[in-house]
Amino acid sequence: MIKYIVLIAVIAVIFWMVTGKARAAARQAKEQADRPAERAAEDMVRCAHCGLFLPKADSVEARGVRFCSREHERLH
Numbered sequence: 001m002i003k004y005i006v007l008i009a010v011i012a013v014i015f016w017m018v019t020g021k022a023r024a025a026a027r028q029a030k031e032q033a034d035r036p037a038e039r040a041a042e043d044m045v046r047c048a049h050c051g052l053f054l055p056k057a058d059s060v061e062a063r064g065v066r067f068c069s070r071e072h073e074r075l076h
C-alpha cells in the first residue's frame with residue numbers, strides 16, 4: 001500500500017513541475033507577444049526617397065527630411 005502512496009506523491013510532484021514549467025512558458029510567450037505592440041508604438045518615420053517606414057531611431061535626417069539610409073539621402 002505504501003508503494004502506491006509514494007508513487008502517487010511522485011506523480012503529483014512531476015505533474016506540479018510540468019504544469020509550473022508550462023505556466024512559465026505561457027507567461028514568457030505572452031511577454032514576447034506584448035513586445036511588438038510596444039515597438040509599433042515607437043515613432044515611425046517615412047523615407048523621403050523610397051517611402052519605407054522605419055523607426056525614427058534608425059532613420060537618417062538631412063535638411064529636415066528623413067531617409068532610411070545615407071544612400072537614399074544622397075540619391076534624393
Ligand SMILES: [Zn+2]
Pocket residue numbers: 047048049050051052067068069072
Ligand atoms: Zn529609402
